[in-house]
Amino acid sequence: MNTPSKRTQISITVNGKTYSRDVEARRTLADFLREDLGLTGTHIGCEHGACGACTVTVDGMLARSCLTLASQMDGCEIRTVEGLSGPNGLHPIQAAFKEHHALQCGYCTPGFLVTAAAMLEETQDPTEGQVRDWLSGNICRCTGYQFIVDAVLSAAETMRSETEERDAS
Amino acid sequence: MKPPVFEFAAPDSLEHCLDLLERYGDEAKPIAGGQSLMPLLNLRMAAPAVVIDIARVPDFHALRIEDRTVRVGPMVRQRVMETNTDLRARVPLLAEAVGLIGHVATRSRGTIVGSMCHADPAAELPVCATLLGAEFAVASKGGTRTIDADSFFLDALMTTLEPEEIVTGVHLPTAMPGVGYAFDEVSRRRGDFALVAVAAAVGLSDDGLVTSADIAIGGASGRPERFPLTETALSGRRIEEAPLREIAREVCDRLEPESDLHASADYRRRISEELMTRVLADAASRARKDLTREHAL
């Protein structure tokens, strides 16, 4: 893409599936996921990077999909909330969110889930302080965060014991 | 809040990148991590004709850790400062500051050079660059040049970079033996731009006397300001005997911060003083630890 153009041709892998699309250069990744791919689990809360509702991972790293152009994503691998649960059912963080009442309206929830899942991949035994720090870029207006923090800590524990079990067997 | 119409290019080499910059000049806006540019686009506070994605230039991803210098390419993400232990050890000041920039998600996309080029006066990285005397390697069709941090930052959101130029890397001096570094800030909430951010480097002699001291302050004026303190009453003293508070006050009395929604000018000035006192003491104590370690080796 050495020549500027108002449209770009992109090929993006989302939750393991590859999509090739022609998009307007200015289209945000959030709109691409939601409108072009129908993956409406990714939510839009502010469109200026300040709420975290639109958080996804790009090549394994957290990203605000409202602060990312779809055009920049050619060849990238994206994971959204829809990609968290696998063939074996819910991701431990999802189950913990339900168990701990970590959501009310659920609008912020996808962003929190994706953020927490990324964190748990990196840090298996986080402290409450670390969890709060990781989540500090995600705004929730309903829950006051406490049950979200509890859910993340509990999911971490579940994942640790799962790993132990796996290692033992 | 959707970006205005623009054309997009993703050059695959420095050559092509410079061609585009030459051709479009200030009509063009390079995008690296996009964490500063995208909000402006979405809010329609920026309307470039062309957005140049520099991520496809392979060299731009380079991070070279050398003996005296760390060379950071313009696509190196801020998050690397958190995860690369070697890098953290080489530039401990940035290692300390990086966790205060935005949030993990923004640091995972945002680049070190990008934040510096955005030149927000309250951003953490420009303060670090200023304190360390970082150098910016700059290229354009016309050639290359190097700009030191002092002359790079001009004013709020303004650098001396020409429209057809691009930063191809920032060179950060690595930590020097016997020198301690510290960074601290006050912000409204975790991850917000600092109300005031202060970075310090203090060098100690083998017997623990201050041999050099520098401070950089962000958020108190249009650009980060550096204050060399080697010539002050600090020099030649043990840090705990130095009149830190007075020195800090003298520096901060010279600041002319502005009041805004988040804090008064007065608060910014006085907090600079407080932070300065704290970081000088922290930096010195780290320098001392460094020396003890060296001696132990």
Next chain:
Amino acid sequence: MGQFGKRQVRAEDDRLITGRGCYIDDITLPNMAHIVVVRSQAAHARITVDTSDARALDGVIAVFTAEDLPEAARILPDCHPNPALTNPRGPSVLANGLVRYVGEPIAAIVAENRYIAEDAAELVQVDYETEAAVIDLEKALTKQSARVHEDLPSNLAALINIATGNADSAFAKAHCVVKERLEIQRGAGQAMETRGVVAHWNRFEDRMVVWNVSQVPYVHRTAIANALGLPERQVQVQNPDVGGGFGYKGLTYTEDILVPVVARQLDRPVKWIEDRREHLIASYHERTQIHELEMATTEDGTILGIRGRFYHDTGAYTPWGPVVPLLTAVNIPGPYRVPNYAVQCDIVYTNTTPVAPVRGAGRPQACYVTERLLDRVGKELGIDPAALRKRNLITAEEYPYDVGFISRDGTRRTYDSGNVPALLDRALEILDYDNTLADCAKLRTEGRYRGIGIACCVEDTGLGPFEEVGMSIEADGSVTVRMGTPSQGQGQKTSFAQVAADILGVPFDKVKVLTGNTDLVRYSIGTFASRAGVVTGSAVSIAANQLKERACAIGAVLLQTSPEELDLKDGKVVLKADETRSIDLAQIVHTSLGESGNPLPLPDFGPGMSTTASFSPPTNTFATGCHAALVEVDPATCKVEILRYIAVEDFGNLINPLIVDGQVIGGVSLGVGNTFFEKAVYDSEGQILTGTFMDYLVATSMDVPRVEIDHLSTPSPLNPLGMKGAGQGGTIPVPAVISSAVENALEPFGVHLCAVPFSESDLFQNLRNDDSKSTRKSA
């Protein structure tokens, strides 16, 4: 089965945690067009609008200004008329020649997508002939002030007077009088989901179908029907998943009318999604009030009276009448004995975004002023804050307690039940008050500044007039509940299933609650003012009991016994004496319906197991609470850390304590924002400076402390389940509690807090001007 009172995990969650929720912006219809609203950039101006460039842009379908709207769709209806509001002024749907606040809707662009619509919005040329803007609440009432509404003699929208006893004579004999000027600044609800509307004309049913994020869909049904000149049956309003409500989504905004009108005119599905900037600027705000109040006490701190005046900034219009300041005026006495009370409120127009209730709705202000005054009295008389409060709290024996004046709902304000002294005792116990006080004193000698704050509050909840519920037992024995109060995240589908499950003796997951569709029941008021749990919940219990009675009656015939011998259990009608003798509910339904072509087998009970019921509370029920906090302040940076936060609540009987705890903690988080961060700021020209989440700050996971919750319950006598509302209690006392704690921590510096929110910078300034602003009289 014991569902009532169980910490049941929610029925709502499975969809929402897997990204399969359906929020307003997730709705897509074929051939759907997108609307962007062009908003005023001036606070007060005559305008002329030229839309020709916008219309000419490729992809633009239409542009609407005021004159393009049908006559009936030009003025927003007054959803909450109230006679106390003597000079009401409602907004136009689109401004007609004059704008009165920044953000007021002027025109609507309809385009093929949102990107194009925003491009076109930039091409609309609005000429502003600016007029003087009224921004400062106090100056607005001066003679020289410009007027927001030219046709009114002043900027006064109404005066409210609430009084009991004889305040002046009480003050005359008081031992101690404290006086304060207390200010609460403008905040906003800022749900994570902004507002949005999708509308289309359903050709098959020949009617308008609207999806929106309303807390009051039935109010919207009426408003839309009127605007379109249709009978209400030709309008259906639906709520998909809604990302938070918090009060200000409970009234009719421009787009609620505009979008269906456009869809009707263009005969095309239309979507409008508000962006965050619009939401910050133009979705209604709350909280600006300045209070000049006095409290008089005896020597031992017994309150003799409160008197004074406060000013309420209602913004440019009065879309929700006088309800917010009225709630402040009636809530100032709180849970305390205040025998003499005289408070006047001036409701004042300014050229700012109009006011609607935001979680707490006037009560955080009331609690703040009363508790601040009590702190002053405590200091003045050297009485411990906890002891002072206890001395003045209404005791358990005094309930029902007649406060002495007419309340917001027109009835005599009477607290139905409560025991706030017990809440206070419990809070102190959790805090380990005496030891914590001693710790604070000790740490202070080491240069660390910790302080304690305590506040108590009441909240009028569960207000009328009614809610209606439909309920059926389905052919498979499962239960369907239909109701009118929509959810914005409160978990009604779980709580009400618990209520019905218990009464009908079916497992929780056999009850499905439907809401968010005006076709489900005929009438409803809406979800706000902590009322759905109490009012709809009561209606659910009544409907379930009706079905239970009918099931037992039919069962009695089939089991050849009397209904009194029967009970519902495990999805069956069972004989109490011998539970092996039973009939499945499915069988009961089957029997009640009979066979096709034949007469009903049991004609006495009518066909089917379906019923409707409604509940009308005689008046509000009053929830109460006591919160306490321990904070530490760094006097150098003025950063405040909340070390402990305790909330002891009395919400009567709890359907689902897990959900209630979530409400409390969420409420506290807004309160923390109201204390430190949330502030919508205008400059002197009326430009709003807080148009992003970088300027309008809300509390994050780093700012909201862990909340230690306990519940003590005095069931309400006013509804069948003894419930009280729990939606706002978490928010109300927070600014009072934290202010008190911070002031206590910084006592050696003489800090005197009289405004929220306060930033570290504000606190720093306060610390430097430590001269006390209060005027005191001590006999």
